[in-house]
Amino acid sequence: MSVLTAVRLSARPSAAFASLGLFWGCWAAYVPVVKAGLGVSDGTFGLLLLGSACGLVSAMWIAPRTDRALGARAMQVLALAFAVAWVLPTMAPGALPFFLALVVVGLCSGLLDVTMNSRVSELEAAHGRSLMNGAHGMFSVGYTVGALFAGFAREGGLPPFLALACVAGFVILVLVPLMRQEPHVVPHPAAGRGDYPLVPILLCGGVVMAAFMTEAATEAWSALHVERTLGGRAAEGALGPAMLGITMSIGRFGGQVVAERLREVGVVVGASALAALGALVAAWAPGPLVAYLGFGMFGLGVSVIGPMGLALVGKMVPAHFRTEAISRAAVMGFSGFFFAPVIMGLVSQGFGLRWAFTCVAVLVACAIPLALALARRPAMQPA
Numbered sequence: 001m002s003v004l005t006a007v008r009l010s011a012r013p014s015a016a017f018a019s020l021g022l023f024w025g026c027w028a029a030y031v032p033v034v035k036a037g038l039g040v041s042d043g044t045f046g047l048l049l050l051g052s053a054c055g056l057v058s059a060m061w062i063a064p065r066t067d068r069a070l071g072a073r074a075m076q077v078l079a080l081a082f083a084v085a086w087v088l089p090t091m092a093p094g095a096l097p098f099f100l101a102l103v104v105v106g107l108c109s110g111l112l113d114v115t116m117n118s119r120v121s122e123l124e125a126a127h128g129r130s131l132m133n134g135a136h137g138m139f140s141v142g143y144t145v146g147a148l149f150a151g152f153a154r155e156g157g158l159p160p161f162l163a164l165a166c167v168a169g170f171v172i173l174v175l176v177p178l179m180r181q182e183p184h185v186v187p188h189p190a191a192g193r194g195d196y197p198l199v200p201i202l203l204c205g206g207v208v209m210a211a212f213m214t215e216a217a218t219e220a221w222s223a224l225h226v227e228r229t230l231g232g233r234a235a236e237g238a239l240g241p242a243m244l245g246i247t248m249s250i251g252r253f254g255g256q257v258v259a260e261r262l263r264e265v266g267v268v269v270g271a272s273a274l275a276a277l278g279a280l281v282a283a284w285a286p287g288p289l290v291a292y293l294g295f296g297m298f299g300l301g302v303s304v305i306g307p308m309g310l311a312l313v314g315k316m317v318p319a320h321f322r323t324e325a326i327s328r329a330a331v332m333g334f335s336g337f338f339f340a341p342v343i344m345g346l347v348s349q350g351f352g353l354r355w356a357f358t359c360v361a362v363l364v365a366c367a368i369p370l371a372l373a374l375a376r377r378p379a380m381q382p383a
Contacts, residue, residue, distance in 0.1 A: 010119075012179055015175045022143070025144060025146025030150055032224055034089070035224070052102040071183060120132055121322055130256065200313055207309035207370050207374070211333070217340040239292060240291065243299065251299060274297055277297060278293075279294065314326055
């Protein structure tokens with residue numbers, strides 16, 4: 001199946017993925033400006049970024065119920081809430097309000113994330129085809145566009161509030177109307193729910209955690225690494241997250257083709273090794289150009305790990321557990337947002353960003369043994 005066919009089949013949730021990417025890409029490129037405005041150290045800034053992690057993880061537990069309550073308009077309502085929420089951190093007058101604002105952003109982001117991933121998993125079951133990488137590729141496209149837009153906006157002196165307001169306007173007017181999709185509700189079997197699929201959730205959630213933790217760390221700190229460690233200008237710093245977004249787009253669309261031909265587990269193992277090598281190259285780069293190469297390698301590798309982890313959990317549990325299982329695996333994955341900012345901030349403050357990105361390499365490599373354990377477990381039949 002071609003990439004275009006996959007994107008067409010998952011067009012409605014793909015619009016939600018793209019909207020999520022636009023905001024996070026724009027935000028990543030503005031991180032140096034936001035940090036300078038708050039006037040805090042690396043360690044403190046890392047702790048403040050835990051606000052989004054708190055919101056994300058809280059969202060995962062209530063996402064299935066929210067999805068059921070909102071029905072066909074769930075993605076539309078949650079994308080609108082997410083767009084409006086970005087006003088808060090850009091207007092926060094100090095550290096504590098900034099932290100609380102990120103909690104709200106993370107909550108809205110997490111609710112939308114679980115809902116759109118569940119819709120893609122439902123479409124995969126309905127069509128009997130792999131669609132997750134293509135949908136996540138649209139996130140990377142949005143992320144790249146958002147980061148590039150923010151780079152030009154920063155060079156032109158546009159403050160974070162106005163830049164994110166522009167993104168919000170585009171999302172609300174163009175993308176939100178495309179997101180209406182009826183959920184596919186699978187009733188519990190007459191015999192009851194059956195055994196809870198804890199082991200596949202834990203293994204897949206661990207894979208997703210390794211990917212999302214390191215992806216989040218690189219998104220948030222790549223611009224600072226290029227500008228502060230390697231002496232790049234604002235536009236050069238914005239190219240760090242932009243390069244990550246571009247290569248993740250390529251990796252995810254390529255992963256869509258690869259997933260049709262190879263087992264997901266084998267791809268996860270190879271991708272984890274490539275991502276770890278890329279993080280090391282970026283960490284010890286002598287200048288911005290080599291760092292871009294490293295971020296590109298990392299982006300190509302990490303791009304497919306999270307989507308394939310979520311796709312695997314959807315395939316390895318009974319259909320009536322699918323949304324709940326994806327939500328729980330996403331809980332684990334997004335809990336990485338708790339650890340990534342703290343690890344990056346504290347290691348950077350103590351030893352510098354080169355060693356912080358070395359830690360990223362070690363963390364993403366942790367997906368390899370988890371994927372090998374998944375290889376020994378059977379998949380469920382689609383329903």
